[in-house]
Amino acid sequence: MKKIIKRSNIDINLACYFTMVLLGLYLAGYQNAVDSITKEYSISSAIMGAIIALHFIGSITSPVVFGEISDRKGTKIVTLTAFVFLIIGLLAVSLIKNIYILALGIFLIGCGFSVIEGTLSTVLSNNNPGHTVKVINMSQMFFCIGAVLSPIFTLFIMKRFGSWKYVFIILTFLFFFMAVIFFRFDLDKSRNKQTKNIECENKIHSFVLLKQKSFILLCLAMFIYVGVEEGIAFWMTTFFGHTYNSTLWGSYALSAYWAGMVLGRFFAALLPEKGITFLKIGTILTCFSILLVLLTENKVLGFVSFALVGLGFSVTWPMIVSITSEKFHNFRGTAIGIMMSLGALGGTVLPFLIGIFDNFGKIRIAFWAMPFLAIIILISILHTEK
Numbered sequence: 001m002k003k004i005i006k007r008s009n010i011d012i013n014l015a016c017y018f019t020m021v022l023l024g025l026y027l028a029g030y031q032n033a034v035d036s037i038t039k040e041y042s043i044s045s046a047i048m049g050a051i052i053a054l055h056f057i058g059s060i061t062s063p064v065v066f067g068e069i070s071d072r073k074g075t076k077i078v079t080l081t082a083f084v085f086l087i088i089g090l091l092a093v094s095l096i097k098n099i100y101i102l103a104l105g106i107f108l109i110g111c112g113f114s115v116i117e118g119t120l121s122t123v124l125s126n127n128n129p130g131h132t133v134k135v136i137n138m139s140q141m142f143f144c145i146g147a148v149l150s151p152i153f154t155l156f157i158m159k160r161f162g163s164w165k166y167v168f169i170i171l172t173f174l175f176f177f178m179a180v181i182f183f184r185f186d187l188d189k190s191r192n193k194q195t196k197n198i199e200c201e202n203k204i205h206s207f208v209l210l211k212q213k214s215f216i217l218l219c220l221a222m223f224i225y226v227g228v229e230e231g232i233a234f235w236m237t238t239f240f241g242h243t244y245n246s247t248l249w250g251s252y253a254l255s256a257y258w259a260g261m262v263l264g265r266f267f268a269a270l271l272p273e274k275g276i277t278f279l280k281i282g283t284i285l286t287c288f289s290i291l292l293v294l295l296t297e298n299k300v301l302g303f304v305s306f307a308l309v310g311l312g313f314s315v316t317w318p319m320i321v322s323i324t325s326e327k328f329h330n331f332r333g334t335a336i337g338i339m340m341s342l343g344a345l346g347g348t349v350l351p352f353l354i355g356i357f358d359n360f361g362k363i364r365i366a367f368w369a370m371p372f373l374a375i376i377i378l379i380s381i382l383h384t385e386k
Helices: 010-039 045-073 075-095 097-125 132-161 165-184 193-198 205-210 213-244 248-271 272-295 299-313 316-327 328-360 365-384
Strands: none
Touching: 010 097, 010 132, 010 165, 045 075, 045 097, 045 328, 075 097, 075 165, 075 205, 097 132, 097 316, 097 328, 132 165, 132 248, 132 272, 193 365, 205 213, 205 328, 213 248, 213 299, 213 328, 213 365, 248 272, 248 299, 248 328, 272 299, 272 316, 316 328, 316 365, 328 365
């Protein structure tokens, strides 16, 4: 059997961070390419919407299963399998022009995407005991950096090569390169003995976790958080179009929103011991900023306010994952896997509900719910910390 080359913890951390950049590049790049894909396949927006949903369906279904496997068999086999799913999906979408293959490819990408994001959070937690808050914040900061850079990257590739497919092809090579890197790591060297002993238990880890009230509250927080985050991101441009008659300023505000996420997660990583304090202040800032948007009709103020929403909301996802990782370290892979699934479900349901409100010209009413949902998230997290 080929000997595995063991790398330092720093090497593994860097590989995880760079992979998170690639995930951010893909997600925002896919969103940018939706219009081009719709035109190339000559399909309706409704059909394209269904295909978009397949990414989230894959993200909902796969993490729970693979999270359980990672606890029992180790994170390496799960990480490599997820890379295979993602790479096959990217190749199918970019090389075969068939609407059914496109749908299947997007589904496979969604399966691999969410498992990689969740499993790398587990790897970082296992690899950096005592520094979970810091490394999770760093990983999400790099994800946001990828999302911020993606529009420039995508537009450059499409302009240079004339097709959105080259974005997927380039990402295929980059993800394949990272899969090779992870193949050479010993990702399970830091798993504690207690976790290894649990591998032989017959109980399904998911059932054990779902019996615990604190875990249910964290799941609720993750469901609402991703729903609100994606709801704001997907509908911000539309909101600006209705409120300020300027979708262009909506695009500017969306970039500022993600930039605020990057900034907030950077500072949270520098001061991990202040995580709960940042969470409380961030929730207040988020609520105040959204209310400011809803009570005023100035697009510049709206731009600034949504940047502050991103800043205030930035630490929430990392805190949920960090608390889950530390609180349920015996079932870390399963717990984070369930979190990824619940987050993907929230990212599907809440933006859909906002769309229904927008269909009746009531998108502002939907946005009025955001501060209340943010407070529910905070209360849920704080209650688990008691």
